[in-house]
Amino acid sequence: MSFGGGPMFVGSAASPGNGLPFAGVPSEMQAGVDALLAEEPDHGPPNAVFSHAAADRAGERLTLRALIFAHWRLGVAALFVIVVVSVFNQAGPWLIQYGIDHGMLPHHHSVRVVILTGAAFIVAVLITAIAQRSQARVTGRLAARVMNDLRVRVFAHLQRLSLDFYTDEKAGVIMTRMTSDIENLQQLLQDGLAQLAVQALTMVVITAILFTLNVTLTLLTLALVVPLLTISSLWFRSASAAGYIRVRDGIAAVLGDLSESLHGVRTVAAYDRFERNIVHHRNVLGAYRDANNYTAKISALYGPGTAMLGYLSQGALLVIGGHMVLTHRLSIGALVAFFLYLNRFFAPIQLLVQQYNTFQQGQSSIVKLRGLFRTAPSTPEVPDAPVLPPVRGEIAFDHVDFSYTPDGAKVLHDVTLTIAPGESVAFVGRTGAGKSTMAKLITRFYDPTAGAVRIDGHDLREVSIASLRRQLGVVPQEPFLFAGSLRDNIAFARPEASDAEVWAAVEAVGLGEVLERMPDGLDTVVHERGQSLSSGERQLIALARAFHAQPRVLVLDEATSNLDLLSEARIEAALDVLLEARTAVLIAHRLSTAMKADRIVVIDDGRVAEAGSHEELVARGGRYAEMYATWASHLEVPA
């Protein structure tokens, strides 16, 4: 009899603890996947609409119930088939009991009863199978649709959130919300809730049938089985949850160690750490094995333990029920039904306990997602924000104060600065002086805590975010390339652009030579964020992207740091083209870049320390002159 409970491997499917899920399909599965893809219909254009202004009010009150109610027809259908499954699946033992007592026992022989009960059993099995089929189809659709809605809604909300939300620390959390939190719900909706309902109903149905057969024996059986099985299942759940965490951490450590050894293989070789690393890895693997052995012990106790409980209760049933039969208080058929139902009582209790885990995980995911929906963007768009008309490009900081956190230290103090249309201005200063912060205020990644930033006299907070950013171009310090072709990356602002337009951008920044070396030219596919390209080439692509957008205002955030000499020279040349006839803000790491600007603004400790042309500032003998002197003396070539 299969009382066997508990998975053979607790948490054997533990995936790598960090990073993206593995996307490769093994070669032996490829043919099957291809056949599957051939059947896939076109899903039509996506109909999700993004708006900075509209918040997801329903998301702020997200509940499991609300998610299902949105597809209530499927929910009702699921409920109906679940009831059918629970009832008809339990018809068998009752029919056997009836067939034995009224058709097979001495003095009750009846061919008619045996044939009728047998036929009824077959019909009940058929109905169960059909209902189970519908159940899987209905709950599968329900889950897939709810998950789809949720993915799109959560992502739309993420897109609304401002830059402060996307700090390094939160990147992992955001990934978790969009991946494992939503996938938890997938499991719960596809199978979990239906299982919970089926198992609970099954217990009700079996208990009801047993009561009609014999009240005393039912009470005795329930008293024998339910408490022991429930307690041991609860123990297993908590023990295996702890074990699961150990196993998961164990495999994460193993893969993490392996991944570091592979990525850092040059360093490992240079310092000759192979021997030590082998032993270290073996220790990490050993800890993982110990964790696995711990879960092995738990599931080996639980699985065969509950099986033993099942056999022992069969023995007890034989003693008690047997004596009741001998004293004519119970029919033989009823005893047989008790034996068969006893078997069926185990699975629901075990499954209920397991599913409860899924349910709890799903609930906690819901709570986390609700929290995410309740996070408001910190640079909200005012209702019905007007579109910013095409600007000339005058940028004004008007007594701007700024701090990153409400009670944090001020990063900018009363900054007032006007940049004329078409003027290029370089911000220089030490790391942490506030240069980048000023750039982030211009692009409205953040709003000032006091004062205002204006473009052509419009307060940035009072125009629509899209119309503002469309007229700005930003080249960040670390250029980011998306998976896709180089064309997709360069024509990011206007994907519908013609080849000629894209090439114009390529040539403008001097990327043509690089592209010609690539066999697929613009169609070259970027892998792993462009790691096969040099950092200079990546930066040139980012510049081409900005050029192609043809912004009125250009912000370059340390775009020339971290480059080798040749790339730097290329980029400096590209800058000349880019800066032409545009308002430009350059956050400069190297003074050679700063000198390209019409005006240099020295930022110190969140304040404008001095401003003027290179010559003026050198002549003034202030902070800039000092910086320049250090720098120049350092570079001087002893000829």
Add this chain to the structure above:
Amino acid sequence: MVMRRSENDPAKRLGQVGIADRHLRPKVHVDPDRSRSWLRRVLPVLGAHRLSLSGALGMSFLTLMLQVQIPSLLNGAVSNSLERHSTPLDHYVWIVFGLALGAGLAGFGSRYLLMRTAYAVEFDLRNLLYEHLTRMGFDFYDRVQSGQLISRANSDIRSVNLYLTFGPNILVQCSIAIVAFIYMLTINVPLAFVAMSTLPFVFWLSIRMRASMFPVSWLIQARLAEVATVVDENVNGVRVVKSFTAEQRELDHLAREAAKLRWAYIRDADLRARFSPVVQNLPQLGMAFVLLIGGLLVIDDHLGVGAILAFSIYIVMLQAPFQMLGMLVMLGQRAAASAQRIYEILDEEPSVRDAPDAIDLPEVRGEVRFDHVNFHYGADADDHPDGTAASAAHSPLGAAVAGPPVLSDFNLHLAPGETVAMVGRTASGKSTVSRLLTRFYDVTGGAITIDGHDLRTLTLQSVRRHVGVVLDEPFLFSVSIAANIAYGAPDASREAIVAAARAAGADEFISALPDGYDTVVGERGYTLSGGQRQRVAIARTLLVNPPVLILDDATSAVDVQVEQAIHEGLKVLMAGRTTLIVAHRLSTIHLADRVVLLDGGRIVAEGTHAELMESTPLYGEVLAQVAENEPSGAPA
């Protein structure tokens, strides 16, 4: 690295590598004979655990033998004690209790032992793979993606392992079907066939089910990864998305991926709906047949009522093994493919290794000579006369193809204690020189010597102990900064670590971190800038204190002011040490006694900076790129 015999002795290893070795090294290896089947090749690993494996299987068999008797006893009890009153009931009850206890204990033993064995085999396989990977040369890492390797080390080992350890157990369970069938035959022959009639279909359908569901579950995995990639890109590229107002487009992108995922999930549900209810309910149908036909047999007095009970229980008991047997077939197919992918790695030969008679150099003066060195990346075509290079072309690991020559007839001599700066355009071969001197690769022609010893006659260990390198894009491990600095000298004291950090200009920023030297790199968002990473890497090398030092563009990402401070530290440390500097900046070139100009894989000029400026126009051209950006002191 070539394994030395002493490695099997844990006590010696502890001394050798400085950390406790708590777990035994796997004793056996996968059979290297490539012509054998995958199962044959892995047998030695399985064989190392034959005792616990056979123990587990024996106990599993015992468990099932005990279990299989219970339904038959219930049959006897119902038919003989309750129906015909021929045997006292107690007779059966005590046996059932005894069997239950025995099956419980043996069941625990078998399951625990089997899983322990499974994990032991997994442990061995993972260790073997890791050790093998550490032995691979850099040509291997150049052509193989680490993501590929990690996936092989993870899911492929798991799938092989699952099959190896659960296959035998499932077979044991199925063998019990035979015993159960015999028991049923002894009760009633025709009814035994009726009861078993649906089980072959269960087996067949569960194979069909797995076969059709595996592709869709892979598709789901792949599409989950696609969705995650979109999210990942939008999180990491958020500034680009927002500045180019691409929110709607990215949302559409995600919605399209989500719709594809939804389709795959529905497809999965439909396939499940097609098979699962049938597989689940076929045994129930068998029970209905038992009721129908068994009932008629009872009426004709060929059978006791207890048989109906016993047969029904047997059917339930056999349902699981037959479903698992179907699974086993699929597991076997996957395991075979996975094993091939693992063997592809294990069959790779290391390209750089210790010669059999390699000597260990305890100390060097630091005289380095490149003697008519030729080099190109990728394997030589004639390195693999047995045609493995050709077969590797079909392997997803990628073929080792010989690249164009990088160095040709390269000659350079560094006197002990001398500092030489190497200048050249991008791709002139500068970085390759440093990779050859650390013996990441072996030269394809000529020789490199230290103190007159050809590198290839020395142990890798001694080469790398004496030659320290600071790479241009240094890799930091996710351990504390102190442990990163002490990477090459794990036993260094905190004072020594701080001193090295100070000399590398890293002490100031490290001390400013919340946890100082104990800050774990990468944790809680503590990422270091490129310049900071380079300084930690310089400190790491300084701590090892190698007699030969290579600085491969080591300060390229450091602020000019900070660079100056580092140079002060470096000057002290370079004294008395042979140093090769790959330089981009003039300021770095100034640290050198002598400058060599590299072009097209050979040295075209050498001398002091001033001499080269004078004599070699190319040198001026290369440096002119600096001049373009410098306001004063233009060299040309």
